[in-house]
Amino acid sequence: MIEPIRDKKKDLKFDLVGSIPFVMMHISVLAVIFTGFSWPGVAVAVVLYFVRMFAITGAYHRYFSHRSYKTSRWFQFVLAFWGTTAAQKGPLWWAANHRHHHRHSDTDEDLHSPGLHGLWWAHVGWITSTKWNSTDFEGIKDFSKYPELRWINKQYLLAPLLLALGVYSFGALLESTGTFGLAATYPFLKTTAMQMLIVGFFISTVVLYHGTFCINSFAHLIGAKRYKTGDESKNSLILALITLGEGWHNNHHYYPGSERQGFFWWEVDITHYVLKTFSLFGLVWDLNNPAPHVLAMGPSGNVKLATAPAQPAMKGATLEDEALA
Secondary structure (H helix, E strand, O other), X not given: OOOOHHHHHHHOOOXXXXXXXXXXXXHHHHHHHHHOOOHHHHHHXXXXXXXXXXXHHXXXXXXXXXXXXXXXXXXXXXXXXXXXXXXXXXXXXXXXXXXXXXXXXXXXXXOOOHHHHOHHHHHOHHHHOHHHOOOOHHHHHHHHOOXXXXXXXXXXXXXXXXXXXXXXXXXXXXXXXXXXXXXXOOHHHOOOHHHHHXXXXXXXXXXXXXXXXXXXXXXXXXXXXXXXXXXXXXXXXXXXXXXXXXXXXXXXXHOOOOOOOOOOOOOOOHHHHHHHHHHHOOOEEOOOOOOHHHHHOOOOOXXXXXXXXXXXXXXXXXXXHHHHO
């Protein structure tokens, strides 16, 4: 049933109370004015950005949202816990919403379409709406059957809190020991616990937010189209570098069941490289590739062909969805 238009407009309103934690996370970065920064803190921030970006792209997105590869039940939980360190809620919540986006991309039902609701809404606005607070378990039944995943989905703040504590403790260790005796020789290494917390955790997390959100917003506005997908998804090298491979968004929307989103060798896809490495150690397996007929189109795809259908090659979020469609 299509919702009344007045309800949709209400959904677009800012949830003042529910958005307090999200807003406070952004305000917290201003504390760097008082704490200053240290190069060890910057190094931790960069490492945590990329480690947690992989958790979003490789775990939340390519595994839980699209089931583009297989893994064991124990490593499945590791991926889920790892993903929650990004402070982007639980894996079931994230994946269910992303599947909804694929089913309704750039239509009136889409969660974050910049063409319909504007850039701000697509980037961060939808997150502040009460409409998307709860987990759509019907949309993620394949994973919500696991009690441990339902538990971590509910306790999604546990990992970020532990990570923040660990980062602060590491900073305290460096502060109390003078960076293991190196501070006298290399003064620029000196750091404090609060510097490490603000720069290493809070700033890293906020930058990670907006790196992730770029795909919801800018990947539907800037870049090139290789395939007719029925939406405005585009490919962008810049966004691919920021997000470890998610910038090949038009590729992904044309064939979302593929674990590899950079379809051709020159399309940098760091998440794919990491997952391939994991597969060498037996942690993951059966990594899905683009279908042969998709690759056979070549780097120009079908976007210039007048006879090409203006719809995705995949109608669902997973290969199983496509088989049932």
